[in-house]
Amino acid sequence: MTESEFLAGYDPAAYERPALAVDLVLLGIRAGRLAALLLRRSQQPQAGRWALPGGFVGIAETLDAAAERVLRDKAGIGRARLEQLYTFGGVDRDPRMRIVSVAYLALLPEAAFAEALAGGAALTAATLVVPWAGEAGGPVSAVTEDGAPLALAFDHADILALAVKRLRGKLDYTDVGFALLPEHFTLRQLQDVHAAIRGAPLNKSAFRRRMRDRGWIAPTGAREAGTAFRPAELFRFDRSGQF
């Protein structure tokens, strides 16, 4: 083993290598529910099924750079909060050849989500149906706005499921909730985002108290405009709050 690795180490062509790709889970909020942006596969294999945007990793490109490139070129999104999720290395993930894929989680504010949908990238928004509670994990399915199921390609259902699990797990002790909101937001919007990620409602006063006590939010002084009734105060994320 040591010798064969020695050889492999100095002769790049000695062993056949898996292909290496990145796949992006583009998450946002649509109609108060968690949603992902998917591409419809037009070619075999898995033609007609829905897939995560992805691409191969260049030989002189870091994984993060590859993810950013896919975000830009395949989804038409300039910036988003990107975070490595997990690496999927099943042998038969793709029938064409061995592809190991590093999955990334990208969190899009509502405006960026809508913009990506309207752009030329042919992305479709899929509402995520999460039948499990808490952070235990479990399957996730994707449906259209009307509730019609969308068949997912390859192992992308597993990737989506892990993305939701990770997002739920990080909700309470990181700033992921803010990554899905515009820079200025009301506490109600923030609470709705948290409820969508958790898949369960939250207590209003307890939620507001927690956000305040942790120092995560800072008042902007401004108020919501164009509401039918009493406008809410606008806040922004206060990065100085302790984690």
Added chain:
Amino acid sequence: MTESEFLAGYDPAAYERPALAVDLVLLGIRAGRLAALLLRRSQQPQAGRWALPGGFVGIAETLDAAAERVLRDKAGIGRARLEQLYTFGGVDRDPRMRIVSVAYLALLPEAAFAEALAGGAALTAATLVVPWAGEAGGPVSAVTEDGAPLALAFDHADILALAVKRLRGKLDYTDVGFALLPEHFTLRQLQDVHAAIRGAPLNKSAFRRRMRDRGWIAPTGAREAGTAFRPAELFRFDRSGQF
């Protein structure tokens, strides 16, 4: 982009691919402190520095299988709790060529840790010095039993640091603490393991209460043997406890 990917997808030789490896962070407890098993590099590059055991991923081998193979062949350990940690994809990680490495965390009970040290694998135990508190993350250094620093190879200090961060983060809501203990253990041993991972002492009665209330531990009826004073009750991990 779409076209070049199409070509890459069907012609495996069309683009140069990064090499893909796994690296294992073998963690255990030594002298009440967190420790890792390392190999001394005998050849260039980075000769004399200390590295994590690792190996290349076979073309028809899953990532998990590659990690298990390295565990067996390079560390001489039959079984351990293995968990994917993170994938390191810096372009200049290794000066020989582009190598993307999937890091795995392996948790060894004290006996397996000692056995691996005594085996023929030339592994050395390095005590981990963790200068940061909580789950924030930060640098980690490795020292010998006498406190002499061990220079780590490549980006392996980053991998170790992330392993410790992950371990701390999972300590309170998963069973990682039990993975470092033999099947039967005293509550004091369990508390010592938790203290070693946290890098901070724990309150005794609160700790026992928490372990009991969560249903994580089950009494065996047996007691410690060979102690100078009152022997403690032996417990085992109760997998039915809720997480």
Added chain:
DNA sequence: TAAATAGTGTCTGTGAGACATTATAAG
């Protein structure tokens, strides 16, 4: 002034840290 949502106050239960106290086995 009615409607509808924004925002606050207070009670209660849970869980963890601090610390004192009791229990028990070995010599």
Added chain:
DNA sequence: CTTATAATGTCTCACAGACACTATTTA
């Protein structure tokens, strides 16, 4: 009976859920 550790009891505080209440803006 001494010693050292095992194991438990209790006080207090922090924090979150439940729920009722007050405040404010628009139409």
